[in-house]
Amino acid sequence: MSDVASPPSPTALPSADTTTEATKTTATTSGVELYAERRDVVVVRVDGELWDLDREIPAGHVVEPVTIGEPDGLAVLRHSAAHVLAQAVQQVNPDAKLGIGPPVTDGFYYDFDVETPFTPEDLKALDKIMGRIIKEGQTFRRRVVTEDEARAELAGEPYKLELIGLKGSSAEAGEGADVEVGAGELTIYENVRGAGRESETVVWKDLCRGPHLPSTRLIGNGVQLQRSAAAYWRGSEKNPMLQRVYGTAWPSKDELKAYLERLAEAERRDHRRLGSEMDLFSFPDEIGSGLAVFHPKGGVIRNAMEEYSRQKHIEGGYEFVYSPHITKEKLYQVSGHLDWYAEGMYPPMHLDEELDDDGTVRKPGQNYYLKPMNCPMHNLIFDARGRSYRELPLRLFEFGTVYRYEKSGVVHGLTRARGFTQDDAHIYCTREQMKDELTGTLNFVLDLLKDYGLEDFYLELSTRDPEKSVGSDEAWDEATRTLEEVATASGLDLVPDPEGAAFYGPKISVQAKDAIGRTWQMSTIQLDFNLPEKFDLQYTADDGSRQRPVMIHRALFGSIERFFAVLLEHYAGAFPAWLAPVQVKAVPVADAFDDYLADVVTRLKAQGIRAEVDYSDDRFGKKIRNAAKEKVPFTLIAGGEDVEAGAVSFRFRDGTQENGVPVADAIERIVGAVRDRVQV
């Protein structure tokens, strides 16, 4: 209890603490006996595996207590909540067939096959029934069954039967299925009312590997159903759709409240909401789904983002190129994109076809595609003339706008659009240069992300999917190994993403945490031996031989639109001064001071500051309110006192003020904040 202030979290619990709590059993016992004094212990970890508290533990095992507040305990709480939900559903509708019901981040879900989907009213009713089950303090009772017994008992549950058939290969069963059937013995959990009393009754049961809380009562403090939605059985669109009910569950009411507040905060920051409130961008129906227009204020932000990036890329040794938005089909046949991603591309335009009067084709014409990727174009630039080893690494950069025909259900504001601009670069280098170049690129990327105000990163290494890739094992192995070495050397955490790579090469992606703790995939760096092969790219080496370059694909923002959205949500609209659409709003105390402030604004503009005077006929208080709502970083105020002193007064976004600052000092301060890209 040395650090009572810090909340329990996986990283805050030093392993030393856990081991000191571990006990080795010397006789048959149970978690209930071992931790009779510890009301916060809900399950035990026996030789690393979670067990129910009342399960008999033979001698010779290492046992640790697991509390409801730590990650394993929370998962058990949420899984038990999922059971109560399923029990409630089958109480209302005995014909509902059970899918799976695992814990997920912050909550749980359970999938059901029901005739009619759940309505919001259904969820309210289910919440009530769950409340009753919870209050009864039902017990979860574990029972080991043979496969035949399980089949007999669950004869009415086709999905559970399917899972039994897949036992031992839970990876195949689909995400979350391992909470129902594990690799070991099959178990059924019964929900018992009045356990231990003569009147005890089994009111519900489910195939489940457990473990569960000792009593449903422990769920009661912080459970809430959230929404229902459809989900494919076992995650495949070839399978039937089940109805999924999502809920959240916490050990206490306060934690539930804090979680709901986090959701509300995320909603307030939603870039789609802020985008229209702050007049930054919109998605006119007339243009089409997933195609944004940027309004002047959004344009200012975007321009500042791009301009800084451009400057940094020039300093970083990149050369700027431009390429068209459409191209003949052949290019994407050569690159292989049409083989892999034709579904995600806008359908082709068939051009230049000529017909005779009778309708027969005189000239066949050809297909043009809107470009979904820039790399083939950059390869053509590389290949426009003979290349020497002296030119390498050759770094080609483009703000390249691409179009992808995203499925209608996935389009989401600026974060998943159908037209977007990549800050895309392709680096051509020798095999010897590859590692240094990757290291340099990763550092470049991280430094630049930090300049935009993101600070907390980890890396993900996406490796080959044998089903969806081209190229030799040797090339993939070398590429993957190199990326891993570079990623490890960065010192950042590296999380594996098996089979997550694109068809042509493995990738490192940079994941960034935003101001409210959400992670976003930002930059990607991909190593590619395959496209240079397909395009037959070559350079002349110092010995006169022809060699194949290696290609590095990297995008830093990924998509400018998406990065814009992430920053907008990260800052909740209150951008640092260098990005803010209006950096200074000058508010006269009365219109007699308009001219005085107009002069200050002129001087600011001369220094490149985006400043304006509020000439509206609103009263002073209203003008302050408007400036605050616009989230302008600097509100400059002038009244009689300021004019007399040749000064202005600052009002900052947090409401604090600094009065009587000499005009020259005020200007210097603002210019400095913009130049140094600091948040104010």
Next chain:
RNA sequence: GCCGCCUUAGCUCAGUCGGUAGAGCGUCUCACUCGUAAUGAGAAGGUCAUCAGUUCGAUUCUGAUAGGCGGCUCCA
């Protein structure tokens, strides 16, 4: 693409058990205006997403389409 829900003024939303509609904010006009988040009055603004059907009559009921939202699948 699949499942469900939604679409009323520029924005946020009321409302009509079928008889063509309201508020707040914003916009415009007028008056007011001296110190840190809302001065007052007035005005304009809507074929109630679109197209069909039912009906004497549809914004309201039914269907289709488009767009949005929440998930699932997908994401070079």
